[in-house]
Amino acid sequence: MHWFTDVITKQYAQFSGRARRKEFWMFILFSFVISVILGILDSILGLDFETSNKLKAGGVLQYIFALAVLVPTIAISVRRFHDRDKGGWWVLIYLIPCVGWIWFIVWAALEGTVGDNRFGPDPKAAERGGPGGFAGPGGSEPGYPTV
Known part of the structure; x- marks a missing residue:
């Protein structure tokens, strides 16, 4: 609610x-x-x-x-x-x-959109593994968007 x-x-x-x-x-x-x-x-x-x-x-x-x-x-x-x-x-x-x-x-x-865009920061950034919104398969490797 x-x-x-x-x-x-x-x-x-x-x-x-x-x-x-x-x-x-x-x-x-x-x-x-x-x-x-x-x-x-x-x-x-x-x-x-x-x-x-x-x-x-x-x-x-x-x-x-x-x-x-x-x-x-x-x-x-x-x-x-x-x-x-x-x-x-x-x-x-x-x-x-x-x-x-x-x-x-x-x-x-x-x-x-993954990561920041012209309207503001990614609201799911924390779930995706940080400010850029990327984390590898183990959560530490950059370049792979998490789902």
């Missing part, structure tokens, strides 16, 4: 730096689960909206939650692209009809 609360409390509108895949996907997962729970509550409490063809279109609690996490969702997405050494504007690729969201998901799922 700390993946979600840290982004909401400590990095609410932090667009600089890098975000690991785990941080990004855990935030997305918790947001999705909370949204589903709020959708169920909206239905139980009669707070959901119906469209002209009787489809459910979310509810009051879901919309309030969506507005509350809009800025941190954009911020963590920008930091995730920074980890791939891409500018934050690449987040807008999501707006391309039909294929944009697929491209966005693929890029968000790919490994970040």
Whole structure:
């Protein structure tokens, strides 16, 4: 749960730096689960909206939650692209009809750049064996990225 609360409390509108895949996907997962729970509550409490063809279109609690996490969702997405050494504007690729969201998901799922990049230090450097992010098979030989 700390993946979600840290982004909401400590990095609410932090667009600089890098975000690991785990941080990004855990935030997305918790947001999705909370949204589903709020959708169920909206239905139980009669707070959901119906469209002209009787489809459910979310509810009051879901919309309030969506507005509350809009800025941190954009911020963590920008930091995730920074980890791939891409500018934050690449987040807008999501707006391309039909294929944009697929491209966005693929890029968000790919490994970040190993070592420092123009957006900051490698957030996985300690796990990879030091500041450069490289360690040999035994952990001491330079030149081999650890997995």
